Structures are given as structure tokens and as C-alpha cells.
């Protein structure tokens with residue numbers, strides 16, 4: 249792959265968007281490579297993914313404007329659908345994905361972070377949906393994921409004004425969960441990823457799917473859904489070992505996902 253670097257550390261996979269000359273902007277090749285990478289993830293081997301951008305200036309500065317400039321209506325729609333298919337593949341991974349946002353996350357870059365389960369940012373991170381200033385709507389999910397995450401009012405503010413939001417404000421409005429000095433970001437992301445990876449994989453998977461599907465349901469249906477995933481954990485080796493260890497006042501053996 250030319251623009252996607254991967255590194256596996258234990259059960260954690262680090263994906264780096266590596267196109268520093270264009271601030272990691274998403275052209276079709278970057279998106280294709282990201283899709284191939286995501287589709288190749290084996291949840292037996294990978295229990296958490298960290299996604300970041302190369303360098304310390306940009307996570308991803310958006311979709312590639314040079315590549316989009318001369319698109320027809322049909323090509324624009326197709327590109328939007330393609331980008332959405334990549335981000336949906338990421339969102340639907342059976343393992344959690346942490347966006348470690350290390351600088352500009354504009355347009356498609358912010359939308360990539362929105363498709364992740366958890367967003368943490370460096371203190372120099374800048375978020376924004378500047379598409380309207382380019383004469384286009386957001387096209388890789390922000391009109392849908394941003395209001396679900398930060399509420400309709402704040403999402404409309406960002407999507408209508410194109411205003412940029414620095415890390416401290418992103419934290420305040422719930423766009424990110426934590427902010428760290430840039431030099432600590434990856435270390436903190438890996439610590440979080442390893443903490444997730446050490447937990448019971450069946451429980452983590454059930455939690456992720458229950459939240460995702462439950463948000464599209466009414467509360468009653470969502471609670472029934474949760475009971476199903478809760479029940480699924482019982483009689484697994486991990487549940488028996490986790491509860492036995494607690495009762496026997498010892499550390500559990502590493503979870504196996506069985």
C-alpha cells in the first residue's frame with residue numbers, strides 16, 4: 249500500500265494515513281487502500297484499532313479537493329457513496345476504533361473521525377466541516393453522524409458556518425473525549441486501546457453492536473437487544489474465568505474470546 253501504513257502491537261492495530269505532502273487528504277487511492285485494510289482486519293487477532301495521520305500537523309485535511317474539482321454530479325454522488333462505504337466498513341468493524349486526531353481534521357478528515365467509536369485529540373487539533381465554503385455539502389457522513397454525536401444545534405452551527413473548532417472546544421461540545429499534548433497522543437491512544445483489548449472480546453463486541461443498533465431503536469427495543477448480548481456472554485470461557493477470578497480475588501487469565 250502506498251498511503252496506508254499499518255503496525256500491529258499485540259492485539260492493537262495502528263493504521264496511519266500516510267500522505268503528508270497533501271496533509272493526508274483522502275483521494276480515491278487513499279480511500280481504496282483504507283477499505284482494503286479495514287476489510288482485511290481479523291477480529292481474532294485485532295481487538296482494537298487506532299487510526300491516525302502521519303506527521304504532527306494533520307490527521308486528515310479532508311477529501312482531495314484537486315481530485316473533486318472537476319467532478320460531474322454523477323461522479324460526485326458516486327464518490328460520496330464510495331467514501332461512505334469505506335467509513336461504514338470502519339464503523340461496522342466488530343472491534344472498537346479510536347481516532348487519534350493529531351492536527352487538522354477538516355471535511356472528510358473530521359468525518360473519518362466521526363466514523364470511529366472514540367475520538368481523542370492532540371492539543372493542536374482543529375476540527376471543521378468547511379465544505380459549504382467550497383460550495384458543497386458534507387459528503388462522507390457529517391450531516392448524519394455529527395448531529396447524532398454533538399446534537400442538532402451544534403452540528404448545524406459547524407455545518408452551516410464551516411467554522412473551525414480547536415481541541416478545547418471540541419472537548420467541550422463532546423466531539424472528542426480527551427485532549428493530550430501532541431507528543432503524548434499516540435502513547436495515550438495505545439494505552440486506551442490496550443485497556444480495551446485486555447477486556448473480554450465477546451463483551452466488547454456485544455457492547456459495540458448494542459450501542460450502534462440500539463441508537464436506531466426506541467428504548468424498550470434497545471433494552472431487549474442489550475439483554476440478548478448480555479445473555480450471549482454467559483457460558484463463555486471468558487465470563488466463567490472473569491467472574492471466578494473476581495470471586496477468588498485473583499487476576500483473570502488473559503481473555504481468549506471463547
Ligand code: CO8
Nearest residue numbers: 269270271273309310311312313324328354355356387388
Ligand atoms: N485536498 C487536496 N490537497 C490538500 C488538501 C485537501 N483537502 N488540504 C491540503 N492540501 C495540500 C495543499 O494543497 C498543499 O499542497 P501543495 O504543497 O502541493 O501546495 C499541502 O496540502 C499543504 O497544505 P497548505 O499549504 O494549504 O498548508 P497550510 O498549513 O497553509 O494550511 C490547511 C493547512 C488549513 C489544512 C489547508 O491546507 C486547508 O484549508 N486545506 C483544505 C481543508 C478543506 O477545505 N477540507 C475539506 C475538503 S472538502 C471535503 O473533505 C468533503 C468530504 C466529502 C466529499 C464528498 C464527495 C462528493
